Amino acid sequence: EAGVAQSPRYKIIEKRQSVAFWCNPISGHATLYWYQQILGQGPKLLIQFQNNGVVDDSQLPKDRFSAERLKGVDSTLKIQPAKLEDSAVYLCASSRLAVTNTGELFFGEGSRLTVL
Amino acid sequence: AQSVTQLDSHVSVSEGTPVLLRCNYSSSYSPSLFWYVQHPNKGLQLLLKYTSAATLVKGINGFEAEFKKSETSFHLTKPSAHMSDAAEYFCVVSDIGEYGNKLVFGAGTILRVKS
Numbered sequence: 001e002a003g004v005a006q007s008p009r010y011k012i013i014e015k016r017q018s019v020a021f022w023c024n025p026i027s028g029h030a031t032l033y034w035y036q037q038i039l040g041q042g043p044k045l046l047i048q049f050q051n052n053g054v055v056d057d058s059q060l061p062k063d064r065f066s067a068e069r070l071k072g073v074d075s076t077l078k079i080q081p082a083k084l085e086d087s088a089v090y091l092c093a094s095s096r097l098a099v100t101n102t103g104e105l106f107f108g109e110g111s112r113l114t115v116l
Numbered sequence: 117a118q119s120v121t122q123l124d125s126h127v128s129v130s131e132g133t134p135v136l137l138r139c140n141y142s143s144s145y146s147p148s149l150f151w152y153v154q155h156p157n158k159g160l161q162l163l164l165k166y167t168s169a170a171t172l173v174k175g176i177n178g179f180e181a182e183f184k185k186s187e188t189s190f191h192l193t194k195p196s197a198h199m200s201d202a203a204e205y206f207c208v209v210s211d212i213g214e215y216g217n218k219l220v221f222g223a224g225t226i227l228r229v230k231s
Binding site: 003004040043048056091093098103104106109 | 125158159160161165167206208210217218219223224
C-alpha cells in the first residue's frame with residue numbers, strides 16, 4: 001500500500017513570495033490533515049478535511065494560508081505572502097475515518113520550507 | 117483543552133540499556149494518549165495507544181507505556197535500547213474540541229543511542 005505522498009520535499013523562498021505544497025493521501029482515506037511543525041516544537045494542526053469539506057480550520061492563518069481538497073482526494077496548501085515565521089516542516093496526514101479514539105494517522109515525510 | 121508535557125527534550129542512552137521517555141498530561145476527563153515516533157527523514161508513525169482499556173500498553177519494536185492516572189503520566193519505556201531506536205518521540209493526547217477530536221502533540225524528545 002502506497003503511503004502519503006508530499007511534494008516538494010524542500011523549498012527555499014524569499015519573504016513575501018508564495019509557495020504551494022501538494023499532498024496525496026493513502027487511497028480510500030476520507031480524512032486529510034495539514035500540520036505545521038516548527039523546529040523544536042510538536043506538530044500543530046492547521047486544517048482538517050473530511051472528504052472535500054473543511055472540518056476544522058480554526059488554527060489556519062487565513063490571511064495568508066489557504067488549502068483545498070478538490071474531489072476529496074489530493075490537497076494543496078498555499079502560503080501567500082510568506083513570512084519568516086512560516087519556516088517549518090509542513091506535514092500531511094490521512095486517516096481512514098475521522099480521528100476518534102483510534103488516533104492513528106498516517107503521515108507523509110513532510111515539506112520543509114525555509115523563508116529568507 | 118487537553119495538553120501533554122514531555123519532560124526531556126533530549127535523552128541519551130547506551131545501546132542495550134533501558135529507555136525512559138517521560139510524558140505528563142493534563143486532562144479534565146479520561147484521555148486517549150499515544151506515542152508517535154519520527155525517524156530522520158521519515159514520516160511520523162504511531163508507536164502505541166492508550167484508550168482506557170489496559171493501563172499497560174505494548175507497542176511496536178518492544179516499546180511500552182503505562183497510564184498512571186494518579187500521577188497524570190504516560191511514560192514510554194523499553195528494556196534494552198537498539199541503535200535503530202534513535203529518533204524523535206512525541207507524546208500525544210486526543211482533545212475533544214468544537215469540531216471533534218483532534219490530536220495535540222507534545223514538543224518531542226530526541227533519543228540518542230550510543231554504541
